[in-house]
Amino acid sequence: MESPFTYILITLFFSSILLSIIFYMTWQTMGKQKYALMFSLSFLASTVLWANALFKSLFLSHNLYWMIGCSVSMLSVLLGTWGHCLRTNTPFHPAILLVFGIIGMALTYFFTFISPHLGLRMSLYLYIDVVLLMITSVVIIKHRKQPRPAEIGASIMHFLFAGCLFIAASIALFQGNVFDAELVKLYSIVNFTALPAAYVGMSVFVIYMLASDLAEEMKLLAMTDSLTNCLNRRGFYIQAKQKMIELQNQGQHICLIYWDIDKFKTINDQFGHAGGDQVLISISELIKQHIKKDDLMGRMGGEEFVILIDRTCYEDATHVAERLRTMIQNTPIHFGEQRIRISASFGVVELGEKDISIEQAINLADNALYKAKSSGRNKVVFS
Numbered sequence: 001m002e003s004p005f006t007y008i009l010i011t012l013f014f015s016s017i018l019l020s021i022i023f024y025m026t027w028q029t030m031g032k033q034k035y036a037l038m039f040s041l042s043f044l045a046s047t048v049l050w051a052n053a054l055f056k057s058l059f060l061s062h063n064l065y066w067m068i069g070c071s072v073s074m075l076s077v078l079l080g081t082w083g084h085c086l087r088t089n090t091p092f093h094p095a096i097l098l099v100f101g102i103i104g105m106a107l108t109y110f111f112t113f114i115s116p117h118l119g120l121r122m123s124l125y126l127y128i129d130v131v132l133l134m135i136t137s138v139v140i141i142k143h144r145k146q147p148r149p150a151e152i153g154a155s156i157m158h159f160l161f162a163g164c165l166f167i168a169a170s171i172a173l174f175q176g177n178v179f180d181a182e183l184v185k186l187y188s189i190v191n192f193t194a195l196p197a198a199y200v201g202m203s204v205f206v207i208y209m210l211a212s213d214l215a216e217e218m219k220l221l222a223m224t225d226s227l228t229n230c231l232n233r234r235g236f237y238i239q240a241k242q243k244m245i246e247l248q249n250q251g252q253h254i255c256l257i258y259w260d261i262d263k264f265k266t267i268n269d270q271f272g273h274a275g276g277d278q279v280l281i282s283i284s285e286l287i288k289q290h291i292k293k294d295d296l297m298g299r300m301g302g303e304e305f306v307i308l309i310d311r312t313c314y315e316d317a318t319h320v321a322e323r324l325r326t327m328i329q330n331t332p333i334h335f336g337e338q339r340i341r342i343s344a345s346f347g348v349v350e351l352g353e354k355d356i357s358i359e360q361a362i363n364l365a366d367n368a369l370y371k372a373k374s375s376g377r378n379k380v381v382f383s
């Protein structure tokens with residue numbers, strides 16, 4: 001009858017293989033994101049770690065088995081940390097991670113071969129793993145102002161995993177240089193009960209986190225206009241509704257600018273559809289640079305756009321629209337060797353009252369735009 005620890009190791013071995021395959025497939029299918037490959041390699045290193053522990057009786061030297069175990073343990077954590085830094089664009093240079101690995105290996109080598117010390121050799125590399133897991137936990141939670149539930153879970157699980165390793169390392173260290181059967185038993189209990197649970201929990205949360213990244217990306221795609229990268233009609237309505245509720249509850253002024261490129265049909269006729277597309281791309285890019293980051297801009301269809309500007313009364317919004325109108329008029333669009341001169345008309349509406357809906361506001365702004373068009377175009381009209 002094998003020890004129960006052997007069965008736990010076998011389970012961990014197969015779980016790690018599966019996780020490595022899952023992350024490899026994620027890397028293949030989710031645009032070859034480097035971090036997914038790092039996670040796959042990290043779990044591959046874990047697989048070697050568990051296999052090493054399973055087959056330790058085959059090693060001629062216990063020290064060799066120990067050095068391999070420590071190396072792959074640190075490699076696995078290093079790759080995981082690196083993956084999380086890549087996912088969150090944290091500017092953490094891989095060389096710094098490498099230094100952690102080299103220090104861990106050097107210390108373990110020193111206390112295994114040069115000046116043998118049981119407690120230090122068993123614990124120091126684990127403390128380095130703890131530091132790396134703590135860094136990962138912070139990197140995940142600090143990534144966004146408002147972390148998603150999957151990120152909160154993954155961060156907590158990394159923290160718990162680090163906590164379990166810290167306890168295991170400290171028990172090992174308390175032995176000093178003399179083998180202590182009682183402490184080693186305690187060390188094994190932590191290693192084979194709390195640690196595997198935290199390890200599996202952490203892995204599942206990382207998968208959940210990548211799935212929620214994908215869901216978020218899909219949501220964003222469904223709300224984005226593929227030509228201009230502005231919000232599309234649906235996206236604009238969703239975000240504008242949220243913003244209006246927020247700002248109206250704070251008693252803030254909000255204005256809506258509805259604008260439309262003049263005689264766009266003629267541009268298409270003169271420069272072809274590709275020329276028309278270039279105008280739409282360049283002009284929306286230009287406008288985005290001339291409004292605040294918090295302002296919402298959406299393409300309502302064709303050559304019609306809408307901008308929701310907050311904390312602004314109608315006078316300011318009319319000034320903004322006038323500024324944009326002049327800028328459009330004075331900025332020719334580059335289309336190959338050609339320069340396309342355009343103008344646009346604007347309708348502005350202030351949404352002061354609480355009970356006005358975004359649909360009603362757009363209708364009012366559209367009416368103002370219609371007046372701007374019918375009175376000669378290249379104008380700003382306030383509703």
Ligand SMILES: Nc1nc2c(ncn2[C@@H]2O[C@H](COP(=O)(O)OP(=O)(O)OP(=O)(O)O)[C@@H](O)[C@H]2O)c(=O)[nH]1
Pocket residue numbers: 227260261262263264265266268272273274275276277280301302303373377
């Ligand atoms: N290139 C291009 N053209 C588009 C796109 N969507 C709509 N259009 C064209 O935009 C033109 C809009 O024409 P109209 O609605 O008559 O408006 P207009 O010519 O700008 O005239 P006014 O608005 O009255 O100044 C149509 O010819 C559409 O085919 C697009 O994504 N790309």
